[in-house]
Amino acid sequence: MQLLRKLGMHEIDSHTRVDQLAVGKQQMVEIAKALSRNPDMLILDEPTASISEQDARVLFKIVRLMASQGKSIIYISHRMAEIFEVADRVTVLKDGHYQNTLRTGDTNIDEIIRLMVGRDLQAFEYENLTKTDTVLSVKNFSGARLETSVLIFINLKFLALPVWWEPVVVK
Secondary structure, eight states: OHHHHHTTOTTOOTTSOGGGSOHHHHHHHHHHHHHHTOOSEEEEESTTTTSOHHHHHHHHHHHHHHHHTTOEEEEEOSOHHHHHHHOSEEEEEETTEEEEEEEGGGOOHHHHHHHHHSSOOOOOOEEEEOOOOEEEEEEEEOOTTOSSOEEEEEEOSOEEEETTOOOOOOO
């Protein structure tokens, strides 16, 4: 329990069975268990996949603390922002094969993605269409499973579409 508090996980009651916790909290308990052994190396595979943003901040704090103590952390993630937030180096594998190791301060997301996919990705320019127009309207819709007719309006406040997108109008 002391370790959970030290790690900023005050809301976890030590008397609660782990299987009764939310999946994200179970993940944090597993990380705490690993840390309780005071490892020199910690391997985290997609650690933020099931945890909240608040728990992710706690995790990043733990990773930084361990790194400052000279510990090694292997952090596996597809979330580029996380990699650049917590890592000092990034190693890219493509189809299980080593591509390169780069210092995060000397690279960018585009270069990492290029190494991951083996080519430059074509960036699409996007046009913002800010409208409050009704884009779909359905009146007197009914069916065998509907007890009453339904009136549907879909209003879009914001829509981002590739510039090459052409709307199709059916009359």
